[in-house]
Amino acid sequence: MESANDHKAHNSTYSSFIANLKWSVPLIAVIALLVVIMIAE
Numbered sequence: 001m002e003s004a005n006d007h008k009a010h011n012s013t014y015s016s017f018i019a020n021l022k023w024s025v026p027l028i029a030v031i032a033l034l035v036v037i038m039i040a041e
Helices: 007-040
Strands: none
Touching: none
């Protein structure tokens, strides 16, 4: 039975989540801005 406190796996998962977040949040913001500009015209 594996330990519930698998810090190595946790750190790996967290690092990949943060890396994806750094790219997805600005991308979503740009897409939302483009949609708002298209609606305003």
